[in-house]
Amino acid sequence: MHTACILLPRLLGSLALATLFLCAPGVEAADDRAALAGLKEVKVAFDIKDGDGKALLGRLDIIDETRQSLIQQGVTPHFILAFRGPATKLVQTDQDKIKPEDRALATKIAARIKELSGAPGVDGFEQCAIAAREQGTKTELVLPEIRVVGNAFISLMAYQAKGYAYIAP
Numbered sequence: 807m808h809t810a811c812i813l814l815p816r817l818l819g820s821l822a823l824a825t826l827f828l829c830a831p832g833v834e835a836a837d838d839r840a841a842l843a844g845l846k847e848v849k850v851a852f853d854i855k856d857g858d859g860k861a862l863l864g865r866l867d868i869i870d871e872t873r874q875s876l877i878q879q880g881v882t883p884h885f886i887l888a889f890r891g892p893a894t895k896l897v898q899t900d901q902d903k904i905k906p907e908d909r910a911l912a913t914k915i916a917a918r919i920k921e922l923s924g925a926p927g928v929d930g931f932e933q934c935a936i937a938a939r940e941q942g943t944k945t946e947l948v949l950p951e952i953r954v955v956g957n958a959f960i961s962l963m964a965y966q967a968k969g970y971a972y973i974a975p
Contacts, residue, residue: 838879847882851965853958853974857892859904859911865975866918873927883927886965890937890958897933898947916949923951934958 852869856862869885876883895903896912897919904912922928931952938945938954945954955961966972 838875842876842879842881845881847884848876849884849965849968849970851886851888851962851970851972853962853972854887854889854893855891855974857895859896859908859915862893862896863911863915863918866915866922868975870918870922870925873925877927884970885928886930886932886970887922887928888932888934888955888958888962889952890934892941894933894937894941894943897931897949897952898938898943899949900943900947903941903943919949919951932958932961934961 854862854865856865866887869887873883873885889897895905896908896915899916901909901912919931923931931949932955933945933948933952935945935954935956937958938948948954962972
C-alpha cells in the first residue's frame, strides 16, 4: 500500500506532463489544408522504378496512405501507377526472374496491387513493354491488374499533358 502511495504522484505527474505537451497551444495535428485549399481533385502519375522488394512494397503503402489522406481531407485522388525499370521484375509472375530474397515480397506486392486496384482513387496501373523487354520478362506474365503500355515515357508524357502531376517516389 505504501509503495502505491509513492508511485501514484509520479504517475499523475507524468500524465500531467504528457497532457501538457500534447495539448500545448499552437501544436496542431499535421494537415494539408493550405496546399489543398480550393482543390476538389488531384491527378498524379507515379513513376515507379525501384527493384528492391521491400522498398517497392513500402512505396505502395505510402501511395495508399496518401490516397486515403486525400480522401479524408475531401479531395478526390486520381492515381496512375506506372512500373518500369527494375520494378518490372516484381510485378510479373515468373519467380525465376525475381531475386530469391524478393520472392516472398513479390507475393505481398501482388496482393497489395490487387487490393489497390479496387480502391477509390486508383485509376490504373501500367507496365512499360520496353522495360519488360530490357528486364528479360514477358509482358504476358505481368500481373492481371496492370495494363501493358508500349512505352512508359510516352504514357507518362501523355498523363502530364492531361494535367497529371509527375511523382517519382
